[in-house]
Amino acid sequence: MFLHLGENVVIPLKEVIAIFDINSTTSIDTRQFLKTAEEEGFIKRITKDEPKSFVVTEREKKSIIYLSPISSVTLSKRSGFVDEL
Numbered sequence: 001m002f003l004h005l006g007e008n009v010v011i012p013l014k015e016v017i018a019i020f021d022i023n024s025t026t027s028i029d030t031r032q033f034l035k036t037a038e039e040e041g042f043i044k045r046i047t048k049d050e051p052k053s054f055v056v057t058e059r060e061k062k063s064i065i066y067l068s069p070i071s072s073v074t075l076s077k078r079s080g081f082v083d084e085l
Contacts, residue, residue: 003079005055005068006046013079015057021072022051037065 001013025031034054037043043065045051051067053075058064068075 001080003055003075005066005075006070009044009046009066009068011055011057011066015059016079017056017058019055019072019075019079020053022054022067025054034065037063043067 002010003013003016004010020030025034034043042063045067047069049069051069053068053070053072055066055068055075056063057066
């Protein structure tokens, strides 16, 4: 199974660790995590549009964080996770 993150970005569902709403991440720790990840080159912007969510993934023991223009709710539904609940 695959998850479409927006634009032309599709990733294997097995690589997804977590899907977060970027607007509800008010924690200082989360903001610092994203800042550090960007400084270290782990962030991939899908589009120049304002991101609505971020998806934490791991591929071959390397973390990648995608900033997606699609809401976390929509991405969760696409992943099938909501169906399992």
